[in-house]
Amino acid sequence: MESEDLRLAVYRAFAGTGRAPSGVDLANELGVTPAEIECGLRDLHNARHLVLSEDGEIVMAHPFSAVPLGFSVMGRETLWWGGCSWDAFALPHLLPAEGEVLVATRCPACSRPHAWNVGATAPPPGDQVAHFLVPAARMWDDVVHTCRHQRIFCSRQCVADWAGGHGVQPGYVTDLATLWRFASRWYEGRMDRGYVRRDPGTAAEYMRSSGLSGPFWGL
Numbered sequence: 409m410e411s412e413d414l415r416l417a418v419y420r421a422f423a424g425t426g427r428a429p430s431g432v433d434l435a436n437e438l439g440v441t442p443a444e445i446e447c448g449l450r451d452l453h454n455a456r457h458l459v460l461s462e463d464g465e466i467v468m469a470h471p472f473s474a475v476p477l478g479f480s481v482m483g484r485e486t487l488w489w490g491g492c493s494w495d496a497f498a499l500p501h502l503l504p505a506e507g508e509v510l511v512a513t514r515c516p517a518c519s520r521p522h523a524w525n526v527g528a529t530a531p532p533p534g535d536q537v538a539h540f541l542v543p544a545a546r547m548w549d550d551v552v553h554t555c556r557h558q559r560i561f562c563s564r565q566c567v568a569d570w571a572g573g574h575g576v577q578p579g580y581v582t583d584l585a586t587l588w589r590f591a592s593r594w595y596e597g598r599m600d601r602g603y604v605r606r607d608p609g610t611a612a613e614y615m616r617s618s619g620l621s622g623p624f625w626g627l
């Protein structure tokens with residue numbers, strides 16, 4: 409079994425069902441033993457193609473998530489956990505047959521509900537803001553924690569209220585159009601064979617071309 413075959417099987421399962429495949433499902437699909445799957449998943453985890461829990465379950469295969477991180481993404485017949493705001497806004501770009509998906513969340517500061525139809529052709533309207541807590545160079549230190557803290561708030565005031573209440577300094581705040589642009593090509597090619605991943609800590613040119621700025625993004 410090629411590592412790329414396993415990676416693609418995981419991504420196809422997430423895309424098609426909204427859920428992480430089990431080791432047994434993957435073993436059956438690829439015609440190998442569950443032990444080979446376990447070993448292959450560990451390699452993909454080490455290469456940051458996906459994230460395993462301590463007991464070897466698939467937690468994330470960005471932008472797909474097996475656990476709730478603040479966002480739901482509803483397609484025509486499939487419901488996905490959205491991962492973080494970046495991941496949720498990236499999903500319609502990886503799932504072109506869906507057209508627009510419904511991305512929904514709550515403001516972490518005041519619990520106000522927010523929802524947008526998000527597609528691949530233009531950013532959704534809205535004056536909400538996206539907040540990133542962990543700087544790009546540190547995002548993979550604990551990527552589930554990082555994604556859990558990439559949320560959409562009503563306003564900069566709600567970001568300040570939330571940060572004050574949690575005793576943390578606010579990170580980077582941007583508008584929805586920048587979030588959408590930045591999410592749009594980040595995962596490009598991830599559903600295809602031969603994908604080469606980007607790392608947020610070393611993608612300065614991509615970040616800059618998306619309209620991001622400052623040392624938070626390594627710029």
Ligand SMILES: [Zn+2]
Pocket residue numbers: 515516517518519520561562563566
């Ligand atoms: Zn709010």
Ligand SMILES: [Zn+2]
Pocket residue numbers: 470491492493494495554555558
């Ligand atoms: Zn994320």
